[in-house]
Amino acid sequence: MNLNAIAIANIKRRKAKAAFVLTGLIIAVATVVTLLGLRQAVSANKLFQLEQYGANIVILPQSDTLALSYGGISLGSVSFDVRKIHEDELQQIYTIPYSQNIAALGPVVLGVVKAQGRNVLLAGMDFTAATVLRPWWRVVGTVPDFENQVLLGAEAARLLSLGPGDVLRVEANELTVSGILEPSGSQDDQLLFTPLRTAQRILDKEGLVSMAEVAALCHDCPIEDMVAYISMALPNTQVMAIQQVVESRFQAMDHFEKFAYGVSGVVIVVSGLMVLVSMMGNVRARASEIGVFRAIGYRRGHVMRIIFLEAGILSLAGGALGYLLGQVAVRLTLPLFIIGEMDESVLHHAAHGDPLLPVLPVLAIGLAVLVGLTASVYPALMASRMDPNEALRAI
Amino acid sequence: MSEIIATDLSKQYGQGDAAAIALDQVSLRITTGEFLAVMGQSGSGKSTLLSILGALNTPTSGTLTVDDLNIYELNQDQRADFRREYLGFVFQSFHLLPYLNVLENVMIPLAVIAEPRKNKEKRALAVLAEMGLDKKARRLPSEISGGEQERVAIARAVVNDPPILLADEPTGNLDSKTAAEVMDLLARLNAKGRTVVMVTHSEEYARYAGRILRLADGRLLGKPD
Numbered sequence: 201m202n203l204n205a206i207a208i209a210n211i212k213r214r215k216a217k218a219a220f221v222l223t224g225l226i227i228a229v230a231t232v233v234t235l236l237g238l239r240q241a242v243s244a245n246k247l248f249q250l251e252q253y254g255a256n257i258v259i260l261p262q263s264d265t266l267a268l269s270y271g272g273i274s275l276g277s278v279s280f281d282v283r284k285i286h287e288d289e290l291q292q293i294y295t296i297p298y299s300q301n302i303a304a305l306g307p308v309v310l311g312v313v314k315a316q317g318r319n320v321l322l323a324g325m326d327f328t329a330a331t332v333l334r335p336w337w338r339v340v341g342t343v344p345d346f347e348n349q350v351l352l353g354a355e356a357a358r359l360l361s362l363g364p365g366d367v368l369r370v371e372a373n374e375l376t377v378s379g380i381l382e383p384s385g386s387q388d389d390q391l392l393f394t395p396l397r398t399a400q401r402i403l404d405k406e407g408l409v410s411m412a413e414v415a416a417l418c419h420d421c422p423i424e425d426m427v428a429y430i431s432m433a434l435p436n437t438q439v440m441a442i443q444q445v446v447e448s449r450f451q452a453m454d455h456f457e458k459f460a461y462g463v464s465g466v467v468i469v470v471s472g473l474m475v476l477v478s479m480m481g482n483v484r485a486r487a488s489e490i491g492v493f494r495a496i497g498y499r500r501g502h503v504m505r506i507i508f509l510e511a512g513i514l515s516l517a518g519g520a521l522g523y524l525l526g527q528v529a530v531r532l533t534l535p536l537f538i539i540g541e542m543d544e545s546v547l548h549h550a551a552h553g554d555p556l557l558p559v560l561p562v563l564a565i566g567l568a569v570l571v572g573l574t575a576s577v578y579p580a581l582m583a584s585r586m587d588p589n590e591a592l593r594a595i
Numbered sequence: 596m597s598e599i600i601a602t603d604l605s606k607q608y609g610q611g612d613a614a615a616i617a618l619d620q621v622s623l624r625i626t627t628g629e630f631l632a633v634m635g636q637s638g639s640g641k642s643t644l645l646s647i648l649g650a651l652n653t654p655t656s657g658t659l660t661v662d663d664l665n666i667y668e669l670n671q672d673q674r675a676d677f678r679r680e681y682l683g684f685v686f687q688s689f690h691l692l693p694y695l696n697v698l699e700n701v702m703i704p705l706a707v708i709a710e711p712r713k714n715k716e717k718r719a720l721a722v723l724a725e726m727g728l729d730k731k732a733r734r735l736p737s738e739i740s741g742g743e744q745e746r747v748a749i750a751r752a753v754v755n756d757p758p759i760l761l762a763d764e765p766t767g768n769l770d771s772k773t774a775a776e777v778m779d780l781l782a783r784l785n786a787k788g789r790t791v792v793m794v795t796h797s798e799e800y801a802r803y804a805g806r807i808l809r810l811a812d813g814r815l816l817g818k819p820d
Contacts, residue, residue, distance in 0.1 A: 206695070206703070206706060210694060252686075477614055496678065497679020588651050589652045
C-alpha cells in the first residue's frame with residue numbers, strides 16, 4: 201500500500217467522475233492532434249497546389265516607367281530610363297541563399313515583329329524552364345526544340361491561319377511552326393514563342409533579356425527573403441514577388457493556423473476547467489477521508505500528492521487515448537480538406553511533415569498531463585489546507 | 596515514555612457576542628500506560644479536549660506537551676509527523692475508506708512510510724490477526740459487521756504501534772455485546788503498555804479505565820477519580 205494505490209483505488213471507485221475528467225482531456229488532446237495533423241496535411245497539399253501555379257517571382261529591368269493602363273486597356277507607357285538585363289547576369293541568382301529552392305529560371309526577350317504583314321509580339325524563351333514556369337500550357341504539336349522553330353499562341357495561329365509544320369515569315373526569317381498552344385485565356389494566346397537565341401537574333405538583342413521569371417515556391421524559404429537576396433545579386437533590376445500567389449499561399453495557411461491554434465486554445469482551457477471543477481467536487485466529497493488522512497499523520501504534501509497522482513494518472517490515459525483518437529480523426533476528416541487527389545504523401549505529411557510531429561505522442565501526453573496537473577493545483581491546495589478537525593466534525 | 600501534560604488548555608470558538616467557550620483552563624497529566632476515560636454531557640468539551648490532545652485543534656491558550664515536546668509550537672508538518680508516530684485515532688463512525696478492503700484500510704497509515712510492501716502487509720495482517728479479522732482481510736468494509744468495522748478502525752489506529760490511543764465514543768454505534776468486545780480489546784491494548792484516552796457517555800464502559808475525568812461546560816469537575 202502506498203499513495204499510488206490510494207489514488208488508483210479512488211479513481212476506480214469514482215468511475216463517473218474519472219470518466220468526466222478523462223473525457224475532457226481526451227477531447228482536448230484529440231482536438232489539438234487533429235488540428236495539427238490537418239494543418240500539416242493541408243499545408244503540404246496547398247503548397248503542392250500552389251507549385252502548379254508556376255512562376256512567382258519576376259525580374260524586370262530597372263526603369264522609371266509609368267504604366268499607362270487601366271481596366272485591361274493598355275495605352276503604352278512613359279519610359280524615362282530603361283536599363284538592360286544581360287543574360288549572363290542572371291546566373292548570379294544561383295549564388296543567393298535558398299538558391300537550392302529555385303525550381304526554374306526563365307529568361308524572356310520580348311519585342312514587336314512583323315509577321316505576314318501584322319504586328320505581333322515575339323517572345324524568346326528557354327522552353328525547358330517554360331514547362332515548369334507555365335505548367336498550364338497544352339501544346340498541339342511540340343514546343344520548339346531547335347532554332348528557327350516557333351510556337352504560336354491560339355489566337356495568333358487563328359489570325360495567321362497556321363498550323364504545325366507550316367512556315368511563318370517573321371521579318372526576314374522563315375520559322376517552322378512546331379506547335380500551337382491551346383487557348384488559355386491569357387496573353388500567351390496572342391504571342392509567338394521562339395527559342396531565346398532565335399528571338400534575340402530577330403530582335404537584334406543578342407545577350408540581352410527583357411525579363412526573367414523564377415519559380416521558387418517551397419516549404420521553408422520566405423518569398424520576401426528570396427526577393428531581397430535576388431535584388432542584391434542583381435542590383436540593376438526590379439525583383440517582384442507575384443503577390444497574388446504568395447499572399448494567397450500565406451493567407452490561406454495563416455488563417456487555417458490561426459483557426460487551429462484558436463480552437464486548440466479554447467478546447468484546452470475548457471478541458472482544464474472541466475478538470476478543475478471535477479477535482480474540486482472530488483475534494484469536497486472526500487472531506488472526511490482527507491480528515492482521516494491528516495489525523496493519522498499524513499502531511500499536507502501527502503494529501504496533495506494523492507490529488508496530483510489521481511490527476512496525473514487520468515491525464516496520462518487521456519493523453520494517450522486523445523492522441524489515438526486524434527490520429528483516427530485526421531484520417532477521417534482529411535478528405536474534406538484536401539484539394540485534388542489525396543495520396544500517401546499527404547497522409548505522411550499529416551503524421552511526420554512537421555519537425556514537432558514525430559514526437560507528437562509525447563507532446564500529446566505531455567499536454568494532457570500539463571493541463572490535468574495545472575487544473576489540479578487549486579483542488580490539491582484546497583485539500584491540503586483542510587483543517588482535519590473541521591473535516592472530521594463535518595461528517 | 597509518552598507522558599501527556601496539558602496546562603491551562605482553553606478553547607474558544609467564535610468572537611465577541613458569538614463566542615462560545617468549549618474548554619476552560621483545563622490542566623491534566625496523563626502518565627505512560629494509563630487508561631483514561633473522559634466523560635461529560637454533550638457540549639461539555641470532551642471531544643474538543645480529545646482533538647486538542649490529538650494535535651488536531653489548536654487551543655486558544657495553554658500548552659500541551661508530550662515527552663517534553665510542545666505540540667502547538669510545531670508546524671503543520673511536524674504535527675502530522677507527531678500524530679503518525681505517537682497517536683492512533685479511533686473514531687465513533689469508524690471512518691473506513693469504503694473503496695479499500697480491510698487490509699488496505701489498516702495499511703493506510705503505512706502508505707507514507709518507506710518500507711517494502713511485503714513488510715507493511717505482514718504488519719497489517721499481524722494486527723488484523725490480533726483483532727480476529729485476518730480471515731476477512733480482503734473484504735470491503737461494507738461486507739463486514741459494525742463491530743468488525745470498529746475493530747478494523749482500531750487495527751488501523753495501532754498498526755503504526757503508536758504509544759497513545761485516542762478513542763472518540765468507540766462504542767457509540769455498537770450494540771452492547773459488540774461494545775463490550777471492543778472495550779475488552781482496548782483494555783488489552785492498554786495492558787500491553789499503550790496509553791488510552793477514551794471519550795464516552797457510558798458509565799459502564801468508563802469503568803474499563805483506570806481513571807475518569809468529568810467535564811461540564813468546558814471545565815474539569817472535582818478531582819479526577
